[in-house]
Each structure stands twice: as C-alpha cells, then as structure tokens.
Amino acid sequence: MNGRNGKLTLSMIVKNEGGRYLRRALEAHREWIDEAVIIDDGSTDDTTDICEQALAGIPLRLIRNPQSRFANEVVLRKQQWDETVGTDPEWILNLDGDEIMESGFGGQIGGIMEGGYDAIYFRLYDMWSETHYREDVYWKAHQMYRPFLIRYKPGLAYEWKETPQHCGRFPLTIGTFSYWCHPARVKHFGWARREDRQAKVDRYLALDPGARFGWQEQYDSILDEHPHLVEWEE
Secondary structure, eight states: OTTSSSOEEEEEEESSOTTTTHHHHHHHHTTTOSEEEEEEESOOSSHHHHHHHHTTTSOEEEEEESSOOGGGHHHHHHHHHHHHHTTOOSEEEEOOTTEEEOTTGGGTHHHHHTSSOSEEEEEEEEBSSSSEEEOSSSOOGGGSOEEEEEEOOTTOOOOOOOOSSSOOSSOGGGGGSOEEEEEEEEEEOTTSSHHHHHHHHHHHHHHSTTOSSSOHHHHHHTTOSSOOEEEOOO
C-alpha cells in the first residue's frame, strides 16, 4: 500500500477525455494511489481504453454509463459516491479527469492521511494555458480551499445538495468533518484550451440557461479575449 497506513482510492468521472488531460493525470496519480473507481459517463472515444492502459496493474473499478447523466449532475455524483464507497475505501480522493495535483504531492500524502483530520481541503487553480492560471473578479477559485480528499466514515447518513448542476463532488455531510486546509495545489486544465472553453460555454447555455445554478457574469467572461493571467510557479 505504497509504504503508508490507509488505502487511498481515486474517484473520478470522465467523458470523452481522449486527446485531453486524462492520461497525463492518471499517470501522475498512479504513483501514490492504491485503487481507482472511474465512472465513464457515455464516452464515444477511447476514454475507457486510456483508463485501463494508464492504470494497468492497479485495482480499477470502471463503470460505463451507456448514456450521459451529467444533465442531472447530482444523480451522477451519487452514482460515483455509491460505486466508490462500495469498494470499502479508507480515503477518497475525488478529482476530475483534467485535474492534476502539483508535483511533489505524492511525497506528502502519507503525512496528510496520518494527520488526524477527516477532510483535506486544497486550492484549485484554473489554468488558462499550460503555464498560466487566470485571476480576476470572476476567476479566483484558488483564493479559497475546497474538499478533495476525505476519510470515509461508514454508517453515516450522507446527504446531498439536490441541484441538477453545481451540486458538489461530495455529500454535504462532509461539512461536519474535521478538516485541514493544506498548501498543496490542484491544477485544473479544463479551461486551458480555447476549444475547451467554447465547449463549456455551449454546455452551460444548454444545461443552465439563465444561470439558475451558476453565475451569469462568470459564464459570460469565459471567452474574454484578454483575461488577466498569472504564471504558475512550482
């Protein structure tokens, strides 16, 4: 178990990640996870092949949804949760296929899991290129901490934010857990290419018209031609 106490399970939802960041993310994370649970949400490309290839030799539970459930995200997140806790995890690291922990994180994970806390919060940086992240009034996720890693507690009644979009990646119940705001950072590459930004604009227009569950001004800012960018430093 990677020379430390406790089993670490990577939990992930993916869809049509071929040619994007999934292989890179899995190859980075495989060095320090013990198993993985991945929901493929209706991919039509080689996403599942990438999962199997990049995680060869690591226990993998790969669930293939024949049709996407993302239009009602809370249903999809509940599926992810149920499949993950069904493997009897000790710790759950919940990342998307375009999120990568910064280099050096693997050397810190043992101390984190032995630190006595039940939820670990990190900062997420929205990368607008391979080398720069965005920072302005609409894009400042990295100025706050959010949960990515939790200790699973069997027997609790886990409750969710019951909204079809922006429901959170974990149940609301983890808000009661003791937590540590850790300095390790998460690089989010979902906005790093213009074609990805355009695809997200199109998706939000289709799934959240009127920004009932999001922030309209932020949606409108996605395609800004001259955003304020800051260079990433390790």
